[in-house]
Amino acid sequence: MRGNWSVTRLSWASSANAWPNRMPRAGFVLDGFPRNIPQAESLDVVLADLEKPLDRVVLMDVDFDILLKRITGRRSCADCKRVYNVHTSPPKEEGVCDVCGGELTQRADDNEETVSNRLRVYESETAPLVAFYEERGLLQVVDADAGIDEVCERIESVLR
């Protein structure tokens, strides 16, 4: 992402107790969390203790078919880790990294079956969060059917 973001990785399961010490003063972004209602309710309790309630919740909205293409088309360089997509940002030569000539590989869980399973979990567990945060007036929906730079700009504009 653009701008001066500093990244601190916090794991909910193992280190929620450590959050008060590690939480940046200026603010924070939780990426891909919470993923279900019980987590969201626990998060509310932790953030209330810290006196840092959520300001916004961003939903990156994208069609299922586009999402499927993005995930199943993803390839990454085994050497320099650069990420490609065979549909939207392919390498010049198939299977070969433009930057370092390394071999491009697909993550084992980026196949259609696994993605479909993940989407089922999303529908049953994560989708209810939309109403949960909408009722609290926190939800911002960003149309994520665009390039990375454009989506970053859209997200930053709702966070300002």
Ligand SMILES: [Zn+2]
């Ligand atoms: Zn490479």
